Amino acid sequence: MLDDIVVPDSGGLALVLNHYDRLAKPHNHASNERITAEVVLSVFAKAVRYHMLLGRRLLILVQSDDPILRLDGSEESRHAGTIESG
Numbered sequence: 001m002l003d004d005i006v007v008p009d010s011g012g013l014a015l016v017l018n019h020y021d022r023l024a025k026p027h028n029h030a031s032n033e034r035i036t037a038e039v040v041l042s043v044f045a046k047a048v049r050y051h052m053l054l055g056r057r058l059l060i061l062v063q064s065d066d067p068i069l070r071l072d073g074s075e076e077s078r079h080a081g082t083i084e085s086g
Helices: 034-052 076-081
Strands: 013-017 058-062
Touching: 034 058
Parallel strands: 013 058
Antiparallel strands: none
């Protein structure tokens, strides 16, 4: 599964996820969108490490319109750096 993202040996690949807060915010109380958003980021973080071990460059950029969005369900999100504008 981690090698399903094809990353070229030369150059690399950047994947941009815009408006990620829309996926992370539940639309109703029975919704699992937040869990799905955390799992997706966890899978991408594992893919980045996998490709890094093979010397390939994979960059995942996640953009949110919500400046206080927190996804704390996975190990990767707890240690991810954030860039704040201002």
